[in-house]
Amino acid sequence: MASIRKGLAVEAARQLAPKVTQMAPGLTQSFVREALHRAIAGVGPLPPAAEAAETQLREQHGNVDKAARELIQNHVAYAGAEGLVTNLGGLVTAAVVAPANIAGLALIQCRMVAGIAHLRGYDLDDPRVRNAILVTILGDDVVVKMLRRHQLPAPPMAIATAPQHDPNLDGTVSTVLAGELIGRVIGKRLATTLGKRVPLVGGAVGAVADGWSTWRVGRYADREFLPRAIR
Numbered sequence: 155m156a157s158i159r160k161g162l163a164v165e166a167a168r169q170l171a172p173k174v175t176q177m178a179p180g181l182t183q184s185f186v187r188e189a190l191h192r193a194i195a196g197v198g199p200l201p202p203a204a205e206a207a208e209t210q211l212r213e214q215h216g217n218v219d220k221a222a223r224e225l226i227q228n229h230v231a232y233a234g235a236e237g238l239v240t241n242l243g244g245l246v247t248a249a250v251v252a253p254a255n256i257a258g259l260a261l262i263q264c265r266m267v268a269g270i271a272h273l274r275g276y277d278l279d280d281p282r283v284r285n286a287i288l289v290t291i292l293g294d295d296v297v298v299k300m301l302r303r304h305q306l307p308a309p310p311m312a313i314a315t316a317p318q319h320d321p322n323l324d325g326t327v328s329t330v331l332a333g334e335l336i337g338r339v340i341g342k343r344l345a346t347t348l349g350k351r352v353p354l355v356g357g358a359v360g361a362v363a364d365g366w367s368t369w370r371v372g373r374y375a376d377r378e379f380l381p382r383a384i385r
Contacts, residue, residue: 193264203268226372234365275382286314
């Protein structure tokens with residue numbers, strides 16, 4: 155019975171995913187680039203990624219590694235709160251709130267990774283670094299698979315330090331990341347919510363899923379963006 159219920163949940167989530175993109179057609183590669191731009195430039199109450207990173211660096215008395223860890227912890231908390239708020243309605247409101255959840259998660263993770271890259275001496279205006287940030291958000295497992303299939307030329311660190319910027323990589327990375335974020339939010343978290351059929355549980359699952367995903371991305375960024383200059 156449990157396996158049947160899980161199968162139904164996964165199938166329902168799969169059917170729901172296209173509805174999300176129909177209701178929010180901006181959830182394509184353009185929304186990924188916009189999220190990255192807003193993360194770097196700052197939006198609303200959130201200051202620019204580099205400014206937030208510098209604040210953490212001052213609080214950690216110039217220790218870059220500690221500042222990076224603080225950035226990760228802060229953004230895990232942001233992601234958890236955002237995941238909770240946008241998932242309290244359960245499956246009934248999923249098609250309405252999922253676009254906001256996806257865009258919010260993209261913004262939070264872009265801002266976190268950009269902050270870590272800045273701390274390690276990378277220029278956030280460099281298109282190679284921006285592509286590396288987006289590739290990092292895909293996560294270690296996805297990147298490894300794409301490298302094996304020759305869908306990516308290199309891991310994030312190598313992309314950020316490549317001799318030249320490859321403009322063909324821009325669209326590829328943005329499209330793949332958009333699909334990956336939609337899959338994470340719809341295919342995994344909402345399927346679990348449907349299986350439990352309890353709205354409040356959906357909020358808790360969303361908070362944990364988004365927080366855990368953000369923590370993993372932060373740890374990956376911490377490993378990939380090695381120092382480029384002595385501060």
